[in-house]
Amino acid sequence: VWALKRQALELLVAVPLTPGRRAAYCDFLAAQGRALEDHALWCALAEVHGSDWHHWPAELRDPRSDATARARSELLDRVDFHCRLAWLTDAQLADAQRAAREAGMAVGVVHDLAVGVHPGGADTWAQQDAFAHGMSVGAPPDAFNARGQDWGLPPWRPDTLAASGYAPYRGLLRGLLAHAGALRIDHVMGLFRLWWVPEGRPPTEGTYVTHDAEAMLAVLVLEAHRAGTVVMGEDLGTVEPGVREALARRGVLGTSVLWFERDWSGTGRPLAPEQWREDCLATATTHDLPSTAARLTGDHVTLRHRLGLLTRPLDEERREDGADTAEWLALLARLGMLPEGGGDEEAAVRAVHRFLLRTPARMAGVWLPDTIGDRRPQNLPGTWDQYPNWRLPIADAEGRPVTLEELAASPRLHRLMDVLRPRQEPPETGSALPGTRTAPPGARPA
Known part of the structure; x- marks a missing residue:
């Protein structure tokens, strides 16, 4: 190519x-x-x-x-x-x-700030003192990946960044923000600390290395303010106490994924929509997680089993995953968001997005493969060459790749868009003039 x-x-x-x-x-x-x-x-x-x-x-x-x-x-x-x-x-x-x-x-182009760069690429060659060679960033073992993760990306050296007045970081942000309406920061916890893995060692033998978070956030907020850009962070996984609060104080939105939003300090049950936080991007999934169709069908568990990523027996994983999904579907049904009833995967995907719009989240995100029922994750954490990460063309529910024209004409996509469009208020309500459109309660689609 x-x-x-x-x-x-x-x-x-x-x-x-x-x-x-x-x-x-x-x-x-x-x-x-x-x-x-x-x-x-x-x-x-x-x-x-x-x-x-x-x-x-x-x-x-x-x-x-x-x-x-x-x-x-x-x-x-x-x-x-x-x-x-x-x-x-x-x-x-x-x-x-x-x-x-x-x-x-209202926003336009949303750029993405990746957690790192290729170890043999232009950045590490031109700014060798700024990177910790012989180290790779990743994530410790967690509920989704019991083996931990090694992303193969060299981390910034905190001492070199500080000595340079954060010049490499400032330059990176200015380039990204130049033509952006919003910036999404991958693994935003990396502004506070990163899991460093020594070259040749497994992720379980890594350790956290901290940054001067006050300085990193100050540079970020200043550059975003100058550019007039919204900033949202992917604060998923192992999040250090105080990180979400520090981001919120500076106007940086978080990311809330439906399947993870539970009352972890109480009942453990799914959070009702009104209990979600406001300062976030609400979404059903991300590029690192299963598509909604895969989550609903359990296909993601089978895939991880086939690739040797499970640490428990397959039947046990399936039972737990099925119970989790059933609990969410039951909540959607109780809230009247699933009028079609159970057993209809496409209807359940629409119900999930109705739920997102009911939350107070400032923005709601739609994962493009969800619009046509693609069951494959775009990226599968914990894999290197075992899975075609970032190389999968968007496909329909049968796994057939679709062209841009087919995607735009997809009846399934348009049925989901009908859920996301602002609703027409009846003229007699007095809430809007005839012919105008008012946004649904809660989030606005992004």
């Missing part, structure tokens, strides 16, 4: 720039400075020596060496090519956000 895209992009870059576009390109180069130059040079060197800089000739592993400076001159055309691609991408992101806002979207 990249080989074909590169051919097309090279044709595009070969088109001469008009004076106005040339000036815009030069302004972009000046604004991005060394960070863009380093990225483009890494891309050019990777075309020659491979995509992991640890395997390059020794003299090129240092971005400031004389040999690297000579390579920059020798590969000037390829460096410019990759700078042009970054510029075109930036311009297209700006256009996309502008079009979204002009179309009436």
